[in-house]
Amino acid sequence: MEGRLKARSSGSIPSTLGRQIGVLPVGNPPPRARRPNPRQVLPPPPQRKFADVSSGPVQYSEGNSATLNDNTVSVGRTRNDQLSAKSGKVKVKQTSPPTSDLTSRPLSKKYVPSPPSSSRSVRSLGSSAKVKDTLSSARSTASRSDIEAEREEEFWEKKPSKTVTEQEILDQNQETDVSRIYDINLHAAELTVVPKLEKFPNLRVLDLSCNYIERIENLDQSRDIRELKLYDNRITTIENLKNLKELVTLQLQYNKLKQLGKGLTALTKLRILRVDCNKILRLDAAELSCCVHLTSINISYNLVDSLSALNYLPNLEECYAAGNRIKTIELSRCKKLQDIDVSKNRITDLSGIKSLPNLQTLNISSNQIASLKPLGKSKSLQELYASGNRISDLSFIPDFFPRLEIFNISCNNIKSLDEVCVLERCEDIAELFLYENPFCAPGAEHSHYMGEVQAVIPQLEILDGAHVKRHTQRGAPLMRPMSASTIISVRQVETQMKAMDNEMASFEKNILDRFESLRSSCGLDVNSSPLSTRNPVPAPSLTSQRPSSKSSSRSKIRDALQFASQNLDDAA
Template sequence: SESAHQQQAIGTYTYQKMNTSSDAQTVQPPPLPVEWTQINKDESCGRPYRIPSDAMEYSQDETEVCIVGTAGKKITYMGRDLLKTCPKVERLILRSHLIIKMEGLDTDDSKMELLELYDNQIEALENLDDVGPNLRVLDMSYNMIRDMMPVSLCPNLVELYLANNKIKTMTGLSSLVKLKKIDLGANRIRVMEESELSGLPDLEELWLGKNKIERIGGISKLSKLRRLDVQANRLTSVDNLEGQNLTLEELYLSHNAITVEGLGGLSLEFPNLSTLDISRNRLTNTIPISHLTSIEDLWLSGNEIKDFESIESLSNLGNLGCVYLEYNSIGDDFEYRKKVKQIMPSLNQIDAVPIRPSGFGDVSSIASRKVTGVLKPGISSSVEQLRDLQAQAIDLARSQEAEKKQAD
């Protein structure tokens, strides 16, 4: 019987019949379709040339042009005549495309107030000379930008988004006195530059999560700052927040290496602080934050809290409605939710599970609650709700035992 053996060589396929009467036969493969050879090539090699007008029809009178690449064709070039096709545009949004260069923004009469090129492949901020002075919002997040200095060409910016780029140093901010919000998260920034931040008197939100910052600084003159995010950095302590004592409302410090001793910077009152996230740090107790009575939402997940005595100080927080303590050792306790609620009676949510009136909504009433002998419906398979079910079963058994003794 005949057998066949297939050998693959570069550029050819060789089929050999293993018998003495036949020589090896070499067959050339069919040619690839031309368009396959053009994928991911630049313009000189046939990179697909697709501009905004190829992806969507719009008129010269449009005041907003919004084209999202996830919903259709991917734009590869903005086009050198972009603003000639929509001279009245005030909001230009080209999100999630394959644009590699900022172009087509030349104009003598720019009306553009918002420019969003979120999620493209842009490597440089450029061609902002004409549109920059009128911009109020610039969103260049999720690109490959390394230098942010050209934002200085946008003196009227109110919101600036440059998250998820490759920026190492804060630059170009010092003259943007109207800024209220900056997002520089997920970059490579190591220092909060005072020379860049101190000249922003109206700044209300500063988002710097997921960088390489080792110390909070440069914000002493930001007297209107309400939200500060420095999570997922390299902090070991919280410092230099004196200038925000009366204004700070939300502070995000999760995923750092902050210890109890490192929370000394929170010793002031912070009367307006409503949200504090210090999850995934190295805290062993909550004493340093026990005076922050305005807190409503407190995140302490994933620390090193080993017993309920370590969180007794949270009983001072009369406005606390939600606390996250999961992924601490105390979370393994059989009566975890019940004990946490006893320490903080004002709670309406523990971890991601709301406290129901039938659960631990009022711990003081559990002992006197009359159990009818039927467990409450709606219990699902989540761990916290199973604990609730177990607690109900215990109460039911105790109640039945008490009724039996009374009957005897």
């Protein structure tokens, strides 16, 4: 018996296989061929392009061979797949040929067929009747965007309504008393309906943004709301806000509004209104006349063609109306305007905003403006963005806008460098953008203009978005550079340390004196003032006073530096 087993094992196992015990192989083992699973349904073969298929049907088998008029055309596959197909274990035949992508896969909303673009693809579709049916179905099929819109509408119709309960809001704010809830944040909570919030009497801020709300409702009892965020929803009408008498901020951007309507007539304390990125066609004066305290409005990226209704807002300070269809701008009655953005419109004339006394930032980029003279003289203008227009004359800029700090005149029609050199008289100019003008085009006389402009306007800090290196003083250096052999003596180090100690001691004494004055002011001695030991702060001169812009980063930095120089120097 043992002899037979040895004979069988020796006959079945070749002598070349195996390795010695304790010897490891070098490198990765060779890949093993994977045998096909007979139960697995293989995908359809790739589409082959033939000269003519009208003589007979094409038969496909799982071995990826196509029979055409008793002629076998082999499609590139691996050897193991071909062997498995010839063995007959896995063989599937199709009685009807897969004419193209239009008929080989089922039509669904995710797949949008397109008609064939060449005669070769038409011939590969099979019979002429099938070609006609396929082309007619392709032409009758809507585009991808239309199908996606239909699917979205079907989704919203079938989506169940979702809201939140009182207990969920309490758990979110980690509170047990509803009277202590002042801010409710339901951002991106997949809500379809505005929840009922009448049990929260002290609610001040309500965030319902990025949800699926279609209607403003259930807010009649929330009379103390100051800020309401409803952006990125599906709201079509501004309504049911008449009881929100204390509302100050309303955000309705990214919705489906077509008009403001009468929903704002009761909001007499409204100051900030955002309705950008909607479908508003026009602004009516009757819709905004009640919002007399409105200071900021954003109607960008709508379909508005006129801003004349904003003249009934006497306290308006910020107006953002980019990306509309505005041809003429008329805001001469809004004397408090500080920031105007009417870029990406069709404006040709700027006389409607002539000589606004408080205008500080103006963005008129991407319009059809040929001259800046209709703006008139504005001594308060600090930032002017006028790229993408037809402006060719800059000679009057220093006289009209003497306080100009940022000036973007790129992508215009400036043909001479002399027009730019006039800006030398603008003493406060710090940022200048000049690219894509005729005078600096590649191959022009002043194609390398940055060095020339820097030499003419030395006060520039940024030119075409790049920081400008300041020219060093050519005179004698203030200090003689220290050589490598120079050694600081111990006496010099001690002197510096003593000076630092004295400075720290005086600083500490000053802090202690201020702390004592603060304690005395908080005690029973009412007559004492904490400012009694502080040195009087000198009042800024009238020449250094300049209006501060809410949107100007440069003016904010200047105000911060001025505050630091006036208050922190005393503490030192």
